Amino acid sequence: xxxxxxxxxxxxxxxxxxxxxxxxxxxxxxxxxxxxxxxxxxxxxxxxxxxxxxxxxxxxxxxxxxxxxxxxxxxxxxxxxxxxxxxxxxxxxxxxxxxxxxxxxxxxxxxxxxxxxxxxxxxxxxxxxxxxxxxxxxxxxxxxxxxxxxxxxxxxxxxxxxxxxxxxxxxxxxxxxxxxxxxxxxxxxxxxxxxxxxxxxxxxxxxxxxxxxxxxxxxxxxxxxxxxxxxxxxxxxxxxxxxxxxxxxxxxxxxxxxxxxxxxxxxx
Amino acid sequence: xxxxxxxxxxxxxxxxxxxxxxxxxxxxxxxxxxxxxxxxxxxxxxxxxxxxxxxxxxxxxxxxxxxxxxxxxxxxxxxxxxxxxx
Numbered sequence: 001x002x003x004x005x006x007x008x009x010x011x012x013x014x015x016x017x018x019x020x021x022x023x024x025x026x027x028x029x030x031x032x033x034x035x036x037x038x039x040x041x042x043x044x045x046x047x048x049x050x051x052x053x054x055x056x057x058x059x060x061x062x063x064x065x066x067x068x069x070x071x072x073x074x075x076x077x078x079x080x081x082x083x084x085x086x087x088x089x090x091x092x093x094x095x096x097x098x099x100x101x102x103x104x105x106x107x108x109x110x111x112x113x114x115x116x117x118x119x120x121x122x123x124x125x126x127x128x129x130x131x132x133x134x135x136x137x138x139x140x141x142x143x144x145x146x147x148x149x150x151x152x153x154x155x156x157x158x159x160x161x162x163x164x165x166x167x168x169x170x171x172x173x174x175x176x177x178x179x180x181x182x183x184x185x186x187x188x189x190x191x192x193x194x195x196x197x198x199x200x201x202x203x204x205x206x207x208x209x210x211x212x213x214x215x216x217x218x219x220x221x222x223x224x225x226x227x228x229x230x231x232x233x234x235x236x237x238x239x240x241x242x243x244x245x246x247x248x249x250x251x252x253x254x255x256x257x258x259x260x261x262x263x264x265x266x267x268x
Numbered sequence: 269x270x271x272x273x274x275x276x277x278x279x280x281x282x283x284x285x286x287x288x289x290x291x292x293x294x295x296x297x298x299x300x301x302x303x304x305x306x307x308x309x310x311x312x313x314x315x316x317x318x319x320x321x322x323x324x325x326x327x328x329x330x331x332x333x334x335x336x337x338x339x340x341x342x343x344x345x346x347x348x349x350x351x352x353x354x
Contacts (some may be wrong), residue, residue: 152320155286197288198317 030103031249032095034060034086034143035113037068039212040162043238044110044245049075051246058099060084060113086113086139092146100150108158108249109147111140111184116214118173129176136180137187144191148200157200158249161188162241165208165264181206185260192258201257203248208264211235231266276347278325283343286321287314298344307342315340326350 031048035041036059048055049071057079059068065081072079082098085091099106114136117128140161151157163184170178188204195202209215209226215235218226227233241263247253280293287310301307303315310318318340319330328350330336339349 149320152317153324194313194316197313 029054029107029249030056030058030099030105031108031110032058032060032082032099032106032147033110033112034084034139036081037061037065038112039214040207040210040238040241041110041112042067042071043212044112044242045071045079047239047242047246048249049079056080056103058082058095060086060095086111086143087134089142089146092142096146096150105154106147106150107154107156108160109143110160110162110245111143112162113139114162114164114180116174116177118177120173121175124176132176133180133183136177137183140184140187144187144202148195151200152195152198155199157195157198158253159188159191159200159202160245160248161185161202161204163188163204163206163260165206165262165267167204167206167260168262169267188260189258196257199254201248201254203257204260205241205244205248206260206262206264207236207241208262208267209235210241210263211237229267230264234265236263236265272347272351275350276343279343279346279350282321282325283318286317296343298347299342302340302342322346322350326353328353 029052033041033045033048036045041059045057045059045068048057055078057075059065059071059079059081061068061081061083062085068081072081080102082095083091084095096106115132116136117132119125119128144159144161147157147159151159161184164177164181166174166178167181167185170182185204185206188202192202209230215223223235227235244261244263248256276298277293280296283289283296284291284293289308296308302310302318315336319336322328322330322339328339330339330349339345
C-alpha cells in the first residue's frame, strides 16, 4: 500500500490497483459516483481511472452530462454514464440494477451530488430548505439503502459520503446546507455500525474550499478573503479530495469506518 | 445423508461463514433459537445479513419484516421455507 501511494505522489509511475493491497485477488472493481458532471465528481472519476487500471467507473448524471460524457470519451472501456436522479428511490433502484447487471457487483459508492441555496433562515423560502435537504441528505439515505444489499451479498463495500466542512463549521446563510451535511455525517457514523460486520465501510469526507465551479462565482476580493482564512492560503483541488476517496475505497482501509475526515487546508 | 439433513447442514455453514460466528456449524441444533439470549444471541444487524445470505445461497427472497420473523426463528424454520419454495 505504501508503495502504491508513493507511486501516486510521484506522478510518473502507474499506481497499480492500490485498493487491492493485502494480497487480494485482482478483480475489476465497480464504482458509482453521483453528481459526476460537476467538478468534484469528475475529478474523483478521473482520479480512479488514471490511478487504477482495474477501475470501472459509472458516472451518475442527470440531463446535464456534457463534462461526464467527455470523460467517458477518454476512457470508453472503463467509464460509462448511468442516469441517476439522486432524490428518486426508483431512479436509484434502476441505476443499481443496471450496474450490477453489467458488472455483477457494485463495490464503491461515492455520494457526491449536492447543491446549496444560501439564505438567512429568517427569510429562507420553504423550497430552499426542502430542496437542499433532499439533494444533500435524502439522496445519501436513498443511495446507501439502494447499495447495501448488493454489497452485503458480496460481503464487501465502500461507501464514501461527501459531506462538507459546513457540517462542523457552518457559515452564515447555510442552515439548510449545514444541517443536511451534519446529517450526512451522523448517517455515515450510524450506518457504519450497522454494516460493519458485512465487510462494508462507510466514511464521510468534509471538504472545505475546493476549486470547482461552485467557487467560480466568487469574485477576486471574496476569494482573497476566503484564502486568508485558510492556514494553507489556497483552495484545495478536486484531486486532493479524490486521493482521500481512493484511500477509503481500498482494501487496506478495511478498518477505517465511521470516520469524518476534514480536507480543508487546516481550517479550525 | 438425507437431502433435508444436507440442507440444514448447509444453512448452518452459511450462517457461521456469513455472520462470522465464533463457533462451529455442528454446534448449532436445528431447533436452536436464532435470536435472543437463550439461543444463538444474534441481533437485527445479523438478521439483515442472514436475509441477504439466504437469498444469495438458497434463492429464497424474504421481502418483508413479517415474513422474516416467521422464517428466521431457527435453522429448521429456514429449511422449511426453502423447501416450501421448491
